[in-house]
Amino acid sequence: MKPPEVDRVAASRAAVAARRARASVKRAVNERRLSAVAVLDTALSSTESVEATMRVRDLLLSIPGLGPVRVDRVMERLEIAASKRLSGLGVHQQQRLREFLLKRAPRVEQPEQSRLVVLAGPTAVGKGTVSTYIRENYPEVLLSVSATTRAPRPGEIDGVSYYFIDDDEFDRMIAAGEFLEWAVVHNKSRYGTPRTPIDEALGAGRSVLLEIDIQGARQVKTAMPEAMLVFLLPPTWEELVRRLIGRGTESLEEQERRLTTARVELAAQDEFDHRVVNRDVRAAAAEVVELMQIQKAIDLHGKE
Ligand SMILES: Nc1ncnc2c1ncn2[C@@H]1O[C@H](COP(=O)(O)OP(=O)(O)OP(=O)(O)O)[C@@H](O)[C@H]1O
Numbered sequence: 123m124k125p126p127e128v129d130r131v132a133a134s135r136a137a138v139a140a141r142r143a144r145a146s147v148k149r150a151v152n153e154r155r156l157s158a159v160a161v162l163d164t165a166l167s168s169t170e171s172v173e174a175t176m177r178v179r180d181l182l183l184s185i186p187g188l189g190p191v192r193v194d195r196v197m198e199r200l201e202i203a204a205s206k207r208l209s210g211l212g213v214h215q216q217q218r219l220r221e222f223l224l225k226r227a228p229r230v231e232q233p234e235q236s237r238l239v240v241l242a243g244p245t246a247v248g249k250g251t252v253s254t255y256i257r258e259n260y261p262e263v264l265l266s267v268s269a270t271t272r273a274p275r276p277g278e279i280d281g282v283s284y285y286f287i288d289d290d291e292f293d294r295m296i297a298a299g300e301f302l303e304w305a306v307v308h309n310k311s312r313y314g315t316p317r318t319p320i321d322e323a324l325g326a327g328r329s330v331l332l333e334i335d336i337q338g339a340r341q342v343k344t345a346m347p348e349a350m351l352v353f354l355l356p357p358t359w360e361e362l363v364r365r366l367i368g369r370g371t372e373s374l375e376e377q378e379r380r381l382t383t384a385r386v387e388l389a390a391q392d393e394f395d396h397r398v399v400n401r402d403v404r405a406a407a408a409e410v411v412e413l414m415q416i417q418k419a420i421d422l423h424g425k426e
């Protein structure tokens with residue numbers, strides 16, 4: 123008779139293999155849905171294309187798991203007639219179809235070691251500093267690069283600090299469903315998290331850190347309830363003000379605007395899964411990374 127631990131190891135290996143197989147099927151379905159979006163884009167950008175003449179029904183039928191009965195139900199819900207071709211879709215129909223293809227795509231099952239963590243908190247608490255420290259010292263964590271319509275500060279690098287884009291490009295990215303979340307921050311500029319690098323990193327088993335505002339954190343939690351939200355706190359309000367003024371990157375008017383938002387944001391800290399006080403950058407970064415590990419251990423334990 124085999125010792126019980128041999129059975130346990132075999133069962134655990136079989137469970138991992140089954141999970142991998144399910145993830146691979148989901149990934150294939152996801153890929154098909156994403157290429158359906160590409161077909162839709164081609165059809166809409168060129169009425170001369172072969173894609174333009176394709177029926178919406180045939181496009182939906184090309185997605186694994188969507189049979190004729192479900193496709194008819196989906197089309198009814200999207201208010202698209204059965205005979206409609208891609209080039210004949212109205213603006214709202216295009217939007218509804220795109221949303222269906224993007225948002226309803228089953229999420230790729232995350233390998234156990236990957237984790238999506240959102241770091242939020244009031245202005246100048248040190249989110250950027252702590253995140254940069256994590257990027258430089260914990261290379262296994264991917265720090266997401268946001269897009270923003272605000273102008274670069276001295277020393278900020280396009281593609282590293284942010285993708286600095288104009289309003290038209292931001293509008294295009296929203297319409298194309300390219301953001302996991304986006305928000306107008308401090309009542310001024312728009313900021314958004316590009317979705318693709320995150321999906322890819324999580325799919326590949328990497329943990330991802332988003333350094334975003336509270337509106338964005340709420341959106342992420344709604345879209346991905348498994349995400350862990352961490353709220354970064356200043357040691358005191360006075361220290362927060364000192365850091366904002368000391369950074370010296372905002373005008374007096376902008377500082378006031380940011381401190382107004384900060385009061386509202388501090389009041390939302392209880393919505394978060396964890397709170398970390400940023401007294402010392404290295405210690406705060408280590409605490410955030412530690413929370414990722416603890417969370418992983420809880421997840422693994424829960425799945426056993
Ligand atoms: N633990 C700390 N002790 C002292 N100063 C700090 C600490 N953490 C960050 N700072 C300083 O505080 C200032 C604000 O930090 P940072 O720009 O990272 O804040 P932020 O939360 O990203 O701000 P915002 O939301 O406005 O972009 C910077 O000058 C930074 O060097």
Ligand SMILES: Nc1nc2c(ncn2[C@@H]2O[C@H](COP(=O)(O)O)[C@@H](O)[C@H]2O)c(=O)[nH]1
Pocket residue numbers: 242243244245249268269272303304305307313314315333334335336337338339
């Ligand atoms: N909702 C989102 N908020 C974001 C994103 N990227 C950054 N931010 C937040 O904006 C403010 C201001 O940043 P700053 O660089 O202009 O000082 C700060 O709270 C960031 O956390 C994003 O993609 N989405």
